[in-house]
């Protein structure tokens with residue numbers, strides 16, 4: 001067992017974007033338990049099965065490594081990923097690791113609902129077919145080469161999980177405790193779904209798509225399947241992608257082909273895609289009904305359970321921003337400019353401005369906003385602020401969109417913690 005001392009664990013928590021409150025709790029806990037002198041196996045033993053510690057880091061903060069008595073748990077191809085669940089695999093990256101305008105494949109988050117298909121792990125295209133059937137005149141069955149021969153486009157596009165930000169709902173909700181990192185903007189290459197649907201000739205009865213992939217569900221769940229209205233399917237940025245950042249898709253992100261439905265919740269972007277069934281009504285799979293990917297039409301009392309009839313399918317994500325510079329707990333110098341940067345996005349809308357504050361929202365400064373390469377890529381913002389007081393500060397970012405919406409400071413609660421977009425706060429210590 002590798003020696004791990006508490007300082008390393010503390011650093012690890014900072015890397016994992018632990019909130020100042022979580023860090024303070026950790027410090028108090030460590031002091032109380034006499035961790036400060038301990039190291040190595042003794043410390044791991046103290047961590048092992050410690051219920052108090054589990055409670056302390058109930059938001060996915062505790063390194064899986066320690067929860068499972070392994071020194072480090074790294075997912076092949078995704079170094080540094082914060083793993084929330086191993087089976088089915090779900091993991092995200094801390095904001096400072098998502099600074100690139102185009103997210104490298106190795107830092108694209110992973111959200112699996114079931115197994116990873118063997119074909120994806122082996123990179124095997126044998127007998128792979130992609131079909132479009134249902135409300136079409138001319139059903140398609142395409143090989144990987146057929147797909148590759150159609151006109152293609154390459155675009156950076158945002159995919160964000162509906163549950164990104166779930167960890168910040170209060171009272172807490174069940175599900176992966178995503179913080180800020182269940183989002184990415186990689187460069188996707190593929191065929192516009194519109195071109196495929198035109199080739200298949202939609203009937204006038206075509207209303208909705210239903211997506212199917214090669215992954216198998218775990219337990220009693222139905223196979224993961226979601227769908228989108230035909231208008232969104234025909235939108236020019238909706239792709240059947242077969243390359244990511246110039247290479248074949250990674251096994252974890254959907255090899256050999258996936259949907260990319262930018263602007264809408266990530267679950268629309270079916271991975272390991274094999275079939276699109278065009279339907280004459282809204283898709284009614286398990287993941288389209290009940291409480292899955294649905295939110296109450298009106299804000300609910302926190303902790304309540306709305307009736308199923310109150311729920312509606314969620315579609316576009318909301319205006320939001322993420323601070324990628326500075327890193328949490330950076331030590332900044334008084335009277336020296338502090339560089340602040342990050343990304344902003346707004347679902348089907350466009351970001352109009354991003355405001356920054358380092359004094360708890362008393363004063364705001366507008367960041368410069370770089371126009372994104374297309375309306376579904378995130379926009380880079382940047383500014384500098386010169387701190388004039390010593391001590392603990394928080395950098396806050398607040399994005400606005402062109403439809404008049406903005407990120408809230410507190411937001412209405414919903415039973416599954418979807419569409420969390422409260423402002424991002426990053427602690428810095430000025431000395």
Ligand SMILES: Nc1nc2c(c(=O)[nH]1)N[C@H]1C(S)=C(S)[C@@H](COP(=O)(O)O)O[C@H]1N2
Nearest residue numbers: 109110111112113161213253266267270271
């Ligand atoms: N076949 C299949 N597609 C899927 C999923 C899945 O479990 N199976 N998860 C969805 C969810 S909930 C999200 S947020 C995105 C995540 O994509 P990524 O793992 O490439 O980041 O894929 C979506 N597509």
Ligand SMILES: [Mo]
Nearest residue numbers: 161162266267
């Ligand atoms: Mo998701």
